Amino acid sequence: MGKLEAIWLKRMKAGPMDPQQRATLKAGAGLVGNANQGGKRQVTIIEREKWDTVMAAMGADLDPAARRANLMVSGIKLADTRGQVLQIGGCRVRIYGETRPCEVMDEALSGLRESLGDGWGGGAFGEVLDDGEIAVGDEVKWLA
Numbered sequence: 001m002g003k004l005e006a007i008w009l010k011r012m013k014a015g016p017m018d019p020q021q022r023a024t025l026k027a028g029a030g031l032v033g034n035a036n037q038g039g040k041r042q043v044t045i046i047e048r049e050k051w052d053t054v055m056a057a058m059g060a061d062l063d064p065a066a067r068r069a070n071l072m073v074s075g076i077k078l079a080d081t082r083g084q085v086l087q088i089g090g091c092r093v094r095i096y097g098e099t100r101p102c103e104v105m106d107e108a109l110s111g112l113r114e115s116l117g118d119g120w121g122g123g124a125f126g127e128v129l130d131d132g133e134i135a136v137g138d139e140v141k142w143l144a
Helices: 048-058 104-108 112-116
Strands: 002-010 017-020 022-026 043-047 071-074 085-088 091-098 124-128 132-135 139-142
Touching: 002 022, 002 132, 043 048, 043 091, 048 071, 048 112, 071 085, 091 132, 104 112
Parallel strands: 043 071
Antiparallel strands: 002 017, 002 071, 002 139, 022 132, 043 124, 085 091, 085 139, 091 124
16 A cells, blocks of 8 residues: 655646645546646656655755656555556546656756656656545555
């Protein structure tokens, strides 16, 4: 079992990542109020443990919002989970693939893009399957 550690909404493309305590998911669209909607990349997710490991290796202490993902989870491994369904609170997200870090990562911290490049360090992206509310602290688990 894991836990939802953080939620961020992006108001506009390349805009700031606004931390939230709660958010609404819309099936087939993503996070209500987030700039990116629809397609297969409706929500992006990173692992707390992976982020902490990269920060320690780089001798840095960057806010995880710099990764520009929507959700941060702990106690859940995202690597090689393509096609699996992740339950976050009362909502499900089907993982479609690995989120590859882009050049914006190096603007936040030199070398971050490369450091996140291995083992799904940039996280995962997926499609929202259910309408519903999620909140920081919600249980996160893989469904069979």
